[in-house]
Amino acid sequence: MEKNYLFKVNLGGMIDILSNHLYSNHHVFVREVLQNCVDAIIARKNIDSSWNEGKISISLIEDMDSKTIVFEDNGIGLTEEEIHKFISILGESSKKDLISGKIQEDFIGHFGIGLLSCFMVSQEINLVTRSINDTESYHWIGKPDGTYTIKNLGSGLDYGTTVYLRFKEDCENYYDIDRVFRLIKYYGSALPIPIYLINNGVEVRVNVEKPIWEVDNSDENDILAMGQELFGEEFIDYIPLESKAGLVKGYAFILSHKVGPKAKKSHRIYLKNMLLTEEVDKLLPEWAFFVKCVINSNGLRPTASRDGFYEDEALLETQKELGQCIVNYLSRIATTDTKKLSKIVEIHDLAIKSLVVENDGLYKTFFDYLLFQTSQGIKTGFELRTQYYRLQYTDTVEKFKQIAPIFTAQNKLLINGGYVYITEIIEKLPDVYTGQWVELVDNSDVMHIMGELTYAEEELSFKLIKVANVVLNKFKCKAEIKHFKPIELPVLYTIDNDAMLYRDLVESREKTKDAFGDILDGFINEFEGNSYANLCFNYDNPVVQKLMKLTDEEALKNYITLLYVQSLLMGHYPLRNNEMQLLNDGIISLVEWGINK
Amino acid sequence: MSSQLNQLLDLISDIPDGSKKITMLEEAIRLADYENILPLQLDLRYELIYNSVFYGDRLKIITTFPRYLSLIDDNIDKVTEEDILHQLWGFKYILDHAVDFYQISWSKINSLTQEFKNRCIQYGYSLRYYYEIKTKHNMYLKKIDEAKDSFDRYWQCTKDELSDCDACELDFHVQYYLFINDYELAMKAAKPIFQGELKCKEVPHITYPKFLLYYISQGRLQESKEIVDKSYKLIQNNESFLEYLEGYITYYAMTNPLMGIKIFTDHLKWALDSRNERHKLVFFTTSWQLWESLATLSRKKEYLLSLPENTPFYSEKGKYKIGDIISYCKKQAMLIAANFDRRDGMGNALDYINSIKANVTNNRRW
Numbered sequence: 028m029e030k031n032y033l034f035k036v037n038l039g040g041m042i043d044i045l046s047n048h049l050y051s052n053h054h055v056f057v058r059e060v061l062q063n064c065v066d067a068i069i070a071r072k073n074i075d076s077s078w079n080e081g082k083i084s085i086s087l088i089e090d091m092d093s094k095t096i097v098f099e100d101n102g103i104g105l106t107e108e109e110i111h112k113f114i115s116i117l118g119e120s121s122k123k124d125l126i127s128g129k130i131q132e133d134f135i136g137h138f139g140i141g142l143l144s145c146f147m148v149s150q151e152i153n154l155v156t157r158s159i160n161d162t163e164s165y166h167w168i169g170k171p172d173g174t175y176t177i178k179n180l181g182s183g184l185d186y187g188t189t190v191y192l193r194f195k196e197d198c199e200n201y202y203d204i205d206r207v208f209r210l211i212k213y214y215g216s217a218l219p220i221p222i223y224l225i226n227n228g229v230e231v232r233v234n235v236e237k238p239i240w241e242v243d244n245s246d247e248n249d250i251l252a253m254g255q256e257l258f259g260e261e262f263i264d265y266i267p268l269e270s271k272a273g274l275v276k277g278y279a280f281i282l283s284h285k286v287g288p289k290a291k292k293s294h295r296i297y298l299k300n301m302l303l304t305e306e307v308d309k310l311l312p313e314w315a316f317f318v319k320c321v322i323n324s325n326g327l328r329p330t331a332s333r334d335g336f337y338e339d340e341a342l343l344e345t346q347k348e349l350g351q352c353i354v355n356y357l358s359r360i361a362t363t364d365t366k367k368l369s370k371i372v373e374i375h376d377l378a379i380k381s382l383v384v385e386n387d388g389l390y391k392t393f394f395d396y397l398l399f400q401t402s403q404g405i406k407t408g409f410e411l412r413t414q415y416y417r418l419q420y421t422d423t424v425e426k427f428k429q430i431a432p433i434f435t436a437q438n439k440l441l442i443n444g445g446y447v448y449i450t451e452i453i454e455k456l457p458d459v460y461t462g463q464w465v466e467l468v469d470n471s472d473v474m475h476i477m478g479e480l481t482y483a484e485e486e487l488s489f490k491l492i493k494v495a496n497v498v499l500n501k502f503k504c505k506a507e508i509k510h511f512k513p514i515e516l517p518v519l520y521t522i523d524n525d526a527m528l529y530r531d532l533v534e535s536r537e538k539t540k541d542a543f544g545d546i547l548d549g550f551i552n553e554f555e556g557n558s559y560a561n562l563c564f565n566y567d568n569p570v571v572q573k574l575m576k577l578t579d580e581e582a583l584k585n586y587i588t589l590l591y592v593q594s595l596l597m598g599h600y601p602l603r604n605n606e607m608q609l610l611n612d613g614i615i616s617l618v619e620w621g622i623n624k
Numbered sequence: 625m626s627s628q629l630n631q632l633l634d635l636i637s638d639i640p641d642g643s644k645k646i647t648m649l650e651e652a653i654r655l656a657d658y659e660n661i662l663p664l665q666l667d668l669r670y671e672l673i674y675n676s677v678f679y680g681d682r683l684k685i686i687t688t689f690p691r692y693l694s695l696i697d698d699n700i701d702k703v704t705e706e707d708i709l710h711q712l713w714g715f716k717y718i719l720d721h722a723v724d725f726y727q728i729s730w731s732k733i734n735s736l737t738q739e740f741k742n743r744c745i746q747y748g749y750s751l752r753y754y755y756e757i758k759t760k761h762n763m764y765l766k767k768i769d770e771a772k773d774s775f776d777r778y779w780q781c782t783k784d785e786l787s788d789c790d791a792c793e794l795d796f797h798v799q800y801y802l803f804i805n806d807y808e809l810a811m812k813a814a815k816p817i818f819q820g821e822l823k824c825k826e827v828p829h830i831t832y833p834k835f836l837l838y839y840i841s842q843g844r845l846q847e848s849k850e851i852v853d854k855s856y857k858l859i860q861n862n863e864s865f866l867e868y869l870e871g872y873i874t875y876y877a878m879t880n881p882l883m884g885i886k887i888f889t890d891h892l893k894w895a896l897d898s899r900n901e902r903h904k905l906v907f908f909t910t911s912w913q914l915w916e917s918l919a920t921l922s923r924k925k926e927y928l929l930s931l932p933e934n935t936p937f938y939s940e941k942g943k944y945k946i947g948d949i950i951s952y953c954k955k956q957a958m959l960i961a962a963n964f965d966r967r968d969g970m971g972n973a974l975d976y977i978n979s980i981k982a983n984v985t986n987n988r989r990w
Contacts, residue, residue: 287637424635538691539690543690543736543739544694546690553727
């Protein structure tokens with residue numbers, strides 16, 4: 028016969044998980060309790076709209092053997108039935124509408140687990156409450172093992188709820204008035220209910236009358252000063268942010284120092300005026316890493332841990348709208364304040380380049396201000412498009428370093444496209460500015476800017492190139508000779524992508540154990556015979572001049588191999604086994620040749 | 625460490641993961657090898673493999689892994705536990721993508737898979753992923769009973785640090801259930817993904833296209849449209865998703881070939897630059913059918929297109945004959961398919977081409 032059973036839940040274990048492992052740090056208990064206070068006051072106001080005396084008070088109490096923090100609100104309070112239902116059942120929340128089960132929009136809390144965060148800092152939670160619908164008041168004591176008691180305190184207490192948290196031994200560092208002040212300010216500075224910290228009988232208001240996003244933005248110095256106070260640093264400028272999708276308002280402050288896209292973000296993200304988190308993915312576009320934001324949302328859905336928002340359509344739409352606010356600002360200053368724009372581009376070069384790559388519409392706005400490394404020094408986008416009709420670029424830094432000296436010596440421009448986003452930006456240029464020509468440099472282009480030899484010169488170099496081709500063939504490398512500068516450079520080794528891949532494959536195969544190196548064989552076979560590197564001798568180089576006159580073929584072979592290996596080393600190409608052997612043999616032969624001469 | 629390498633490492637740490645990072649990592653590896661700095665040789669290779677998985681055509685996984693493996697094996701007394709775990713993750717990545725390259729024979733794939741299993745046992749890791757990849761390989765080879773068996777064994781293994789993330793595992797379940805044609809189970813498995821509860825770098829991006837292909841194969845175009853509208857934006861900017869364009873191009877070939885042209889022109893460069901043969905097979909097969917549809921639908925013989933400069937039939941004026949495009953795509957698809965069928969010893973790839981052709985022909989809505 029089939030029987031039905033009920034799961035048993037280890038309540039203590041559940042509470043431990045929720046309170047100690049759900050939240051990212053201990054001090055979020057301040058946020059969770061404040062949130063309950065605010066929601067209780069809003070609930071009371073919803074019943075009596077003429078009532079405007081909502082207030083939250085926080086104080087510290089020390090007695091002989093304990094230190095306690097007290098949160099007091101004069102909100103709606105709880106009846107005994109509500110205590111059983113909402114405080115004592117995990118996942119139940121008094122903020123749910125009893126009929127529909129939905130959470131009222133003006134409440135911050137949702138899940139019915141927030142109070143549990145208090146167990147991170149306290150061994151028990153003491154809560155004294157009186158509902159506006161009841162004459163009696165109650166004292167509830169909750170313990171982390173899942174048990175609780177309720178005591179009727181009779182009548183006479185004011186409406187509202189007071190939470191007492193007696194700090195655990197290892198959490199007593201929270202018993203510090205300055206620290207508590209900072210934490211309350213951190214989480215609650217923007218809350219619409221006055222919050223007071225009571226110290227030695229003196230009440231100090233912690234939060235401001237109006238949060239920054241509700242301040243009239245007509246005085247830009249005020250906004251910048253508020254940003255500076257909030258984040259403790261200076262900013263270049265600020266950008267008003269607004270999103271209809273997420274009901275978001277706030278400001279983005281432009282950092283006055285360079286940051287990378289992976290730098291730790293430290294925004295201030297508020298949910299219904301309560302600080303939610305400092306870092307949240309997807310709220311801003313990835314390229315917007317050059318700003319710090321203070322944002323309040325009344326429309327996005329928080330996750331249960333309250334470390335972020337659900338990645339739903341509203342969040343994605345909000346990201347789009349906030350990104351557009353930043354784009355609009357940058358486009359505006361491109362016409363009204365080019366000096367500021369130059370400064371922003373100079374500091375946040377990487378961010379702007381990433382923005383330009385992602386956003387076709389902004390290309391024209393920013394291209395002129397971008398900076399590019401070239402064979403003729405740093406050039407602005409404006410210089411590139413107005414002074415050169417043909418732009419050549421490399422796709423790797425290494426390639427740029429190898430061939431830039433040749434371009435410099437010939438007074439030709441070569442752009443280093445090896446850095447992130449440059450290639451994409453350069454390639455887009457002809458689509459935006461007609462008449463511009465851009466070209467990825469390949470080996471033939473490098474050869475093209477070198478000077479051709481006369482027939483007489485070719486005759487003189489014939490033997491050198493013939494021997495070189497024989498020597499280098501086993502390395503899949505062809506030899507050529509040209510005139511090029513600088514003349515100090517005897518040879519230039521160039522390799523295209525296919526040949527480079529082939530070289531990597533062979534090298535990897537040689538240095539790999541047989542068992543798995545053989546997965547490369549199929550690829551090596553495909554490239555075999557199709558991919559050649561190039562070693563170009565410099566006709567004007569004095570050593571090459573001497574080699575052309577060398578009659579001893581063995582010595583010539585040795586010199587060629589040494590020049591080949593040297594060019595690889597100069598280009599930081601790891602030597603394959605046979606190239607290393609070649610280097611050793613070449614040196615020994617030369618030594619012998621010198622001794623025997 | 626040389627200042628050049630140091631500078632390059634600074635640059636690498638500053639830029640986001642992506643295809644450009646792959647090039648820079650390769651340069652840094654060359655320098656690290658040249659300077660013989662083992663920790664860097666390992667870390668950079670692992671980062672290269674990782675970036676190639678999520679932002680590249682995956683060839684770099686294949687070309688980098690053997691040397692990475694031997695560097696660790698040859699220096700086993702110097703490497704850390706993390707290096708060993710990374711090595712096993714490297715194994716996972718290569719096993720996941722080796723089938724994409726016809727240049728790697730099944731005997732080599734199988735010996736790699738066996739070696740991965742041995743090492744999991746040796747280092748005390750669960751065989752969960754081993755059975756996952758066995759299931760995937762069996763699905764690829766259309767071995768239904770073997771796939772069922774390995775999928776059952778997969779469930780019997782515990783999760784550990786070597787297992788895929790929860791989202792990727794669910795995506796694998798979806799793939800399996802659709803393979804055995806159990807749509808209800810596939811939908812059930814996908815629920816947390818579609819509700820946004822589980823996600824990662826690749827999920828739901830690669831989950832939607834799986835359903836899209838299923839709907840297309842069933843002629844359910846309304847559901848297909850919903851997926852196309854919702855999910856193309858997830859994959860359109862990352863070339864590692866080249867293979868997943870398959871459903872989108874096929875959908876437009878069936879419903880509105882003119883709309884499909886934009887996908888073709890936007891992503892042709894990915895296919896031309898890619899060395900991932902299976903991804904290319906998918907792109908050229910579906911593109912071929914797209915242009916065939918257009919040829920049937922319209923009398924227009926020439927189109928003005930903005931195609932990449934490395935297009936083999938590139939035209940400076942941007943005018944392209946529809947016949948040239950069809951002929952190129954067809955040639956590429958057939959050539960690659962023949963190579964796969966040779967490697968696999970079966971007509972899988974040709975069957976694939978025929979199934980796409982049949983789907984488009986049988987479900988045209990214009």
